[in-house]
Amino acid sequence: MIKTRLFITLLLMGCSNFLFAQAWGGGADQNDLSFGFSFAYVQSSFKIVKQPNWREPFFDTELGSNATTPLKGISSKNMPGFAVGFLTRYRLIEHLEARVTPSLVFSDRSVSYAFENPAQDVTKSVQTTTVDFPLQFKLKSDRIGNMRAYLVGGLKYSGAIGSKRDEPNTAPTERLLRNIRGYSSYEAGIGFDIYFEFFKLSPEIKLTNSFGNMLVADNTPYANPISKLSLHTFMFSLFFE
Numbered sequence: 001m002i003k004t005r006l007f008i009t010l011l012l013m014g015c016s017n018f019l020f021a022q023a024w025g026g027g028a029d030q031n032d033l034s035f036g037f038s039f040a041y042v043q044s045s046f047k048i049v050k051q052p053n054w055r056e057p058f059f060d061t062e063l064g065s066n067a068t069t070p071l072k073g074i075s076s077k078n079m080p081g082f083a084v085g086f087l088t089r090y091r092l093i094e095h096l097e098a099r100v101t102p103s104l105v106f107s108d109r110s111v112s113y114a115f116e117n118p119a120q121d122v123t124k125s126v127q128t129t130t131v132d133f134p135l136q137f138k139l140k141s142d143r144i145g146n147m148r149a150y151l152v153g154g155l156k157y158s159g160a161i162g163s164k165r166d167e168p169n170t171a172p173t174e175r176l177l178r179n180i181r182g183y184s185s186y187e188a189g190i191g192f193d194i195y196f197e198f199f200k201l202s203p204e205i206k207l208t209n210s211f212g213n214m215l216v217a218d219n220t221p222y223a224n225p226i227s228k229l230s231l232h233t234f235m236f237s238l239f240f241e
Contacts, residue, residue: 028200028241029091036087036200036241042107042233046076046214049228058221060172067172068221069117078234079125081107083132087239097138099152101239105130109231111177113222124177124222130158134187146195153188156208177223178216185210185231191239202239208232 028034054074060067085103092098109126136154160181189206210231217223 028089028195032091034089034241036089036239038083038085038087038101038103038237038239040083040085040103040235040237042081042083042105042235043078044081044107044109044231044233045078046109046111047209047230047232048074048076048111048226049230050074051225051227054225056225058172058224068120069115071113071115071225073112073114074225075112075114076110077112079108079110081105083107083235083237085132087241089138089241095140095142097140099134099136099138099154101132101134101136103132103134105132105158107233109179111222111226111229113225120173122173122222126177126179128160128179130160133157133159136187140193143193143195148193150191150193150202151189152191152204152206154186156185156187158183158185172221175218175220175222177220178218179214179229180216183210183212183214183231185233189235191237200241202237202241204235204237204239206235206237208235 028036055071057066057070058068059065083103083105085101088100090098106129109128110123111126112121112123114121134154134156136152138150138152140150141148160179185208187206187208189204191202191204194201194203208231212230213228214231215223215226215229
């Protein structure tokens with residue numbers, strides 16, 4: 001019984017030391033300017049706005065007939081990806097920082113089409129690698145022991161550095177669904193700074209939505225039914241400073 005009480009006492013003392021002892025965090029908060037890196041899990045999907053006549057079959061002028069049957073539905077499911085990046089942090093005031101977090105993002109997107117003829121059902125993947133340039137502001141709470149919470153928000157520009165193109169004389173039903181190469185987004189999220197002896201770890205959850213229309217309006221069975229595409233992204237990141 002005495003041994004059990006001693007064990008519980010030592011365990012509580014150890015936990016309290018971690019929670020309330022002020023770990024240095026590698027000096028990440030000691031200077032106005034600091035640097036780090038990040039790894040992130042990314043999940044992306046399109047928000048689709050359809051044309052009023054989106055169900056109409058696609059007419060192939062070269063064949064002089066319809067290349068597809070009428071559409072029954074258009075949808076976009078979440079596609080996974082990942083990102084790696086760098087972090088530059090500058091302290092503006094005690095609880096407010098500015099951050100620049102350029103990242104290389106590997107993430108596919110897709111749009112699925114359901115036709116009256118099920119044999120024509122298809123999912124069009126938009127395979128892209130993008131370089132993101134976010135400018136964010138981080139609003140921090142007071143530090144409690146080795147942890148503090150924060151809110152983050154800002155704007156981001158993304159530019160594609162790799163994408164597929166249609167080959168010459170590609171049949172209409174084999175054409176790709178194309179996106180513009182550069183676009184802007186707004187983003188907002190929450191996170192926690194966790195201080196260890198030699199570094200600071202910041203798990204963060206962020207939501208991002210693009211501005212404007214990402215669709216390239218090609219004359220294809222896959223672009224014609226759509227009026228607007230916007231990108232919705234969920235990101236779970238780990239920042240190390």
